[in-house]
Amino acid sequence: MFDRSAQITPHxxxxxxxxxxxxxxxxxxxxxxxxxxxxxxxxxVGAVGLMGADYPGLIFDPCVALGEVVCAGQPVAKMRxxxxxxxxxxxxxxxxxxxxxxxxxxxxxxxxxxxxxxISFDTKDARHDGAALRxxxxxxxxxxxFTTRPFGRVPEPGVNTGAKSGANPGANAGAIPDANAxxxxxANAGAIPGAIPGAIFITATPSTAAAPDPVHVLRPVAEAFEQGVRALQRLTEGxxxxxxxxxxxxVAGGDGVVIVHVSGPYPAGLAGPQIHALFPVSNRRSVWQIxxxxxxxxxxxLITGQVMGSRVISLSGAGLQPALxxxxxxxxxxxxxGELRGEILGDTAQAGRRDHGVGLVxxxxxSGRASAYLGxxxxxxxxxxxxxxxxxxxxxxxxxxxxxxxxxxxxxxAFERAxxxxxxxxxxMRALACGDIESASRLGCLELLDxxxxxxxxxxxxxxxxxxxLRVVLDALDAEQRV
Amino acid sequence: xxxxANSGLADWGLRNQTLVTGAAAVLIVVAALxxxxxxxxxxxxxxxxxxxxxxxxxxRLRRRRMDGSGVISAAIIAMLFAVxxxxxxxxxxxxxxxxxxxxxxxxxxxxxxxxxxxxVVVALSFLAISGIELTxxxxxxxxxxxxxxxxxxxxxGLIAGAVLLATGLISWRLIxxxxxxxxxxxLLWPVPEGAPTGISAALIIGLVFLIADPAASGCTQGGxxxxxxxxxxxIILFNGASPAAIGLSAVVSAAFLTSVFAPTFDHLAITLNxxxxxxxxxxxxxxxxxxxxxT
Numbered sequence: 001m002f003d004r005s006a007q008i009t010p011h012x013x014x015x016x017x018x019x020x021x022x023x024x025x026x027x028x029x030x031x032x033x034x035x036x037x038x039x040x041x042x043x044x045v046g047a048v049g050l051m052g053a054d055y056p057g058l059i060f061d062p063c064v065a066l067g068e069v070v071c072a073g074q075p076v077a078k079m080r081x082x083x084x085x086x087x088x089x090x091x092x093x094x095x096x097x098x099x100x101x102x103x104x105x106x107x108x109x110x111x112x113x114x115x116x117x118x119i120s121f122d123t124k125d126a127r128h129d130g131a132a133l134r135x136x137x138x139x140x141x142x143x144x145x146f147t148t149r150p151f152g153r154v155p156e157p158g159v160n161t162g163a164k165s166g167a168n169p170g171a172n173a174g175a176i177p178d179a180n181a182x183x184x185x186x187a188n189a190g191a192i193p194g195a196i197p198g199a200i201f202i203t204a205t206p207s208t209a210a211a212p213d214p215v216h217v218l219r220p221v222a223e224a225f226e227q228g229v230r231a232l233q234r235l236t237e238g239x240x241x242x243x244x245x246x247x248x249x250x251v252a253g254g255d256g257v258v259i260v261h262v263s264g265p266y267p268a269g270l271a272g273p274q275i276h277a278l279f280p281v282s283n284r285r286s287v288w289q290i291x292x293x294x295x296x297x298x299x300x301x302l303i304t305g306q307v308m309g310s311r312v313i314s315l316s317g318a319g320l321q322p323a324l325x326x327x328x329x330x331x332x333x334x335x336x337x338g339e340l341r342g343e344i345l346g347d348t349a350q351a352g353r354r355d356h357g358v359g360l361v362x363x364x365x366x367s368g369r370a371s372a373y374l375g376x377x378x379x380x381x382x383x384x385x386x387x388x389x390x391x392x393x394x395x396x397x398x399x400x401x402x403x404x405x406x407x408x409x410x411x412x413x414a415f416e417r418a419x420x421x422x423x424x425x426x427x428x429m430r431a432l433a434c435g436d437i438e439s440a441s442r443l444g445c446l447e448l449l450d451x452x453x454x455x456x457x458x459x460x461x462x463x464x465x466x467x468x469x470l471r472v473v474l475d476a477l478d479a480e481q482r483v
Numbered sequence: 484x485x486x487x488a489n490s491g492l493a494d495w496g497l498r499n500q501t502l503v504t505g506a507a508a509v510l511i512v513v514a515a516l517x518x519x520x521x522x523x524x525x526x527x528x529x530x531x532x533x534x535x536x537x538x539x540x541x542x543r544l545r546r547r548r549m550d551g552s553g554v555i556s557a558a559i560i561a562m563l564f565a566v567x568x569x570x571x572x573x574x575x576x577x578x579x580x581x582x583x584x585x586x587x588x589x590x591x592x593x594x595x596x597x598x599x600x601x602x603v604v605v606a607l608s609f610l611a612i613s614g615i616e617l618t619x620x621x622x623x624x625x626x627x628x629x630x631x632x633x634x635x636x637x638x639x640g641l642i643a644g645a646v647l648l649a650t651g652l653i654s655w656r657l658i659x660x661x662x663x664x665x666x667x668x669x670l671l672w673p674v675p676e677g678a679p680t681g682i683s684a685a686l687i688i689g690l691v692f693l694i695a696d697p698a699a700s701g702c703t704q705g706g707x708x709x710x711x712x713x714x715x716x717x718i719i720l721f722n723g724a725s726p727a728a729i730g731l732s733a734v735v736s737a738a739f740l741t742s743v744f745a746p747t748f749d750h751l752a753i754t755l756n757x758x759x760x761x762x763x764x765x766x767x768x769x770x771x772x773x774x775x776x777x778t
Contacts, residue, residue, distance in 0.1 A: 427702060
């Protein structure tokens with residue numbers, strides 16, 4: 001059968017193929033358009049949290065001690081199996097809490113913002129050299145902005161081939177921050193990047209109607225964004241797709257950058273349907289996706305040498321005045337909405353719940369997660385109305401303990417209408433629900449990430465969270481291919 | 484942990500769907516009551532009692548909660564069975580057949596949506612293979628089988644079908660597939676002298692509630708087309724006589740066989756989809772080649 005869910009047309013008068021229009025027909029919800037422009041106000045918070053759970057499949061170890069004062073851009077955690085991959089402090093401040101989870105991995109880390117000390121990175125080489133750029137992004141904590149498809153991981157920094165640290169110590173010296181010895185990326189010299197994506201997708205489309213408008217956010221900082229986009233070209237041999245709303249291009253196309261004007265109902269603004277239509281991934285090739293504000297942060301880093309630790313996010317949902325605010329990465333959600341701060345770090349089920357029964361969700365309502373701190377990739381905070389519990393009263397036929405069984409999947413056509421992929425939704429949902437990894441893989445689950453499944457979870461009467469089920473299957477498939 | 488924004492509404496969604504289907508079934512029962520009078524009440528009461536007893540037994544054995552959608556689903560089974568069953572079938576045969584259908588067509592699998600057959604189809608097939616005549620060709624008998632005097636029940640079936648199609652609870656592809664086969668054969672087949680004509684209620688209700696039951700039909704778009712086409716072809720084949728008057732036994736046998744074949748059609752659709760995706764070349768590849776050639 002012929003798939004008509006996506007329509008790709010070249011831009012009128014553009015012969016080079018560097019400007020396209022992508023129309024995604026299937027979906028459920030309002031059109032992916034440009035939300036009302038709101039003025040952006042800066043907000044400060046009393047706590048910033050970095051959560052290990054934001055990076056599935058990676059184990060980080062904290063490299064700073066409790067009570068230590070850190071500068072913005074200073075590494076606070078390193079990946080256990082490859083210490084070149086670092087998480088850096090988005091703001092200067094004092095470490096107030098470090099929690100460790102299973103196998104002593106970093107679970108959460110909070111910083112109380114204080115002062116404005118920042119590390120300056122040397123970006124001279126990184127502006128023209130690909131290897132130096134990688135080293136800089138790794139050292140400055142900008143690397144985790146990328147997410148791979150398939151599997152949804154932070155890409156691997158690259159493989160060291162033979163040349164151990166010291167064999168060629170000067171090669172990437174330019175990327176080493178001179179302000180703090182801790183920040184020196186070890187064993188970086190002579191690295192050959194192992195992971196080269198088939199393409200890079202920049203998502204500059206609002207995921208939901210309540211998300212910040214990328215055009216509005218990027219207008220005052222167009223130069224830094226363009227610098228970031230150009231830098232990404234050096235990380236791939238394939239094209240760099242800039243997916244943005246209809247209207248004027250955010251940067252000039254051509255020279256490897258393809259401008260894609262995306263339109264369609266939710267979830268057309270997510271990277272998943274866009275990648276599926278333009279550059280489908282499989283077990284043979286992968287792409288990296290990155291949000292527009294992470295690209296902006298890379299551009300900012302290259303121009304100023306300092307990390308951009310803030311993001312412009314939107315507030316929306318039950319009882320919240322819609323607003324655009326600029327906050328540090330990992331800002332504490334409770335404070336931003338004028339309520340008490342979440343106490344239990346890392347307790348994702350309860351931390352976002354407030355006394356008033358209103359849940360705070362980091363991310364859009366369909367796919368966000370309850371959290372005390374802003375998620376690494378989230379550009380939205382949504383307040384959700386308290387979930388009504390189903391009546392659990394005892395009835396006369398109850399023999400005491402009652403088994404709660406969710407309703408079954410009833411396969412009506414609504415799933416096909418809402419799912420903008422050439423993937424059969426109901427067979428996939430069934431495969432995920434019973435953990436059938438082989439079938440899920442055959443049905444195309446490698447092209448999907450958690451957030452893409454939110455539209456199906458919202459429709460299915462069974463109450464299954466297909467995003468979480470998909471994550472389990474993807475983790476298993478990832479572990480299999482690593483063996 | 485991902486959070487469902489409407490986790491509290493998940494059951495409401497199912498109950499809503501079941502309510503609409505239930506309302507459509509009630510419409511047909513009301514039409515049948517008006518048309519056939521109090522003769523309907525006995526079979527209806529019997530069917531409701533049988534279905535609820537078995538549902539309660541299984542709910543208790545499995546220590547489950549008797550929720551709203553489960554009760555309505557059970558009532559739908561009873562109502563459809565009461566409307567479709569000919570009056571010539573004795574009450575004990577009705578009770579036995581419906582018990583078999585409810586238990587082995589649904590409850591042993593875990594309830595609605597977990598089995599692969601419609602319980603009403605199983606119950607009626609049980610009667611059919613026991614040699615009990617389901618298609619009563621004599622219109623004066625008052626049974627709702629061949630062309631029945633009075634168009635009230637077929638009309639109610641058409642309205643119910645339109646509601647279910649409009650709400651997306653049954654697949655228009657499946658219904659269209661069946662009519663693609665049924666309509667031309669009905670027009671081309673010579674109508675024998677004196678045969679009853681008109682759209683039979685058994686065909687309408689069978690198509691809308693039994694053949695197009697989402698829990699017992701294809702779950703892919705290709706599978707739904709194939710399901711509809713096969714159902715239409717089997718109805719013509721089993722009916723034998725003129726398609727102008729389609730009997731209940733033909734509809735039931737067709738529904739049973741197509742339900743059995745539905746997973747096969749879905750499997751074919753999945754294979755075709757997987758093959759297409761494996762050999763696919765994204766638009767971006769053609770754009771990307773220019774750059775790769777250059778570098």
